[in-house]
Amino acid sequence: EAEVAQSPRYKITEKSQAVAFWCDPISGHATLYWYRQILGQGPELLVQFQDESVVDDSQLPKDRFSAERLKGVDSTLKIQPAELGDSAMYLCASSLVGWDRQETQYFGPGTRLLVL
Amino acid sequence: AQSVTQLGSHVSVSEGALVLLRCNYSSSVPPYLFWYVQYPNQGLQLLLKYTSAATLVKGINGFEAEFKKSETSFHLTKPSAHMSDAAEYFCAVSDMDTGNQFYFGTGTSLTVIP
Numbered sequence: 001e002a003e004v005a006q007s008p009r010y011k012i013t014e015k016s017q018a019v020a021f022w023c024d025p026i027s028g029h030a031t032l033y034w035y036r037q038i039l040g041q042g043p044e045l046l047v048q049f050q051d052e053s054v055v056d057d058s059q060l061p062k063d064r065f066s067a068e069r070l071k072g073v074d075s076t077l078k079i080q081p082a083e084l085g086d087s088a089m090y091l092c093a094s095s096l097v098g099w100d101r102q103e104t105q106y107f108g109p110g111t112r113l114l115v116l
Numbered sequence: 117a118q119s120v121t122q123l124g125s126h127v128s129v130s131e132g133a134l135v136l137l138r139c140n141y142s143s144s145v146p147p148y149l150f151w152y153v154q155y156p157n158q159g160l161q162l163l164l165k166y167t168s169a170a171t172l173v174k175g176i177n178g179f180e181a182e183f184k185k186s187e188t189s190f191h192l193t194k195p196s197a198h199m200s201d202a203a204e205y206f207c208a209v210s211d212m213d214t215g216n217q218f219y220f221g222t223g224t225s226l227t228v229i230p
Contacts, residue, residue: 004159033218042120042206042220043160056217091159104150105218107159 002026004108006092012114018080021111025074025094031055033105034067034077035091043091049075082115089113118143120207122221130229135194137224139181139207142188149190150208150218151181160206166190177201202228 005024013019025032031050035043046065048056051072060067064083069075079086089110095103123138141147148167152160164175171183177200181192190207204225208218 006159009157040125040223042208042222043218044220045217048217089157093160104162104165106162107152109159110157112157 004092004094004106006090006108006111008111009109010112010114012116013082014116015084016081018078019082019113020079021077021090021092021113023075023077023092023108025092026096026106029094029096029106030072031095031103032069032075033093033095034075035093037089037091037110039088046077079113082113084115087113087115118147118209118211118213118219120209120219120221122205122207122224124224125222126225126227128227128229129197131199132196135179135192135197135201135226137192137205137207137226139190139192139221140188141190141207141209143209143211143213145211145213147209147211149181149183150210151175151179151190151192152206152208153177154204154206154223156203163192163205197226197228199228199230202226 033048034046037043047060047067049069067077091110092108093105095105119142121140150165151163154160164173166173166183174180179194204223206223207221210218
């Protein structure tokens, strides 16, 4: 069964350092999402891609976060510089069709980030 | 605006007892509703979804949920809890007004007591 892949699974970094997370969605899925999940809370959308284009990045802290999906397949989320409050689980999800359809989102295993 | 409220951040049941996890939603148009389960340090796994077909939805692992428009609810149930059901459960809503953006509740942690 196809799955969303994410790496690394765990990342420990010091504040002010740069970190990057990678996501490979299910093959053929046009829409890709990055979520942040703070411990004890539900996931919150950071950015949504339709193919290589950003559909929604209104909740992305653009002063330090960036995301790209250059070829419309895999994606990278970067934080520079990392802050203590960025410690969270970063989840990637993908869905088959476009953003204007109610399609199931399939989630990867997540990257657990700890900023010291 | 779309939102989800999960009543009870922690629920404990005995093994073999009924599981009931509550979810109420707010949406200005017909919603699509989802339940996901999350095991420690893992991603979210889809349990079931409601997309305006049958109001009673059956999912994996013996779970089911009933969409009640009059109550704006989508509660998750399982007749008999198993130890392996212990996890975090999230309800999510989306609708045509939000594209395919999901709004998640804050989650309910289910503990199963042997």
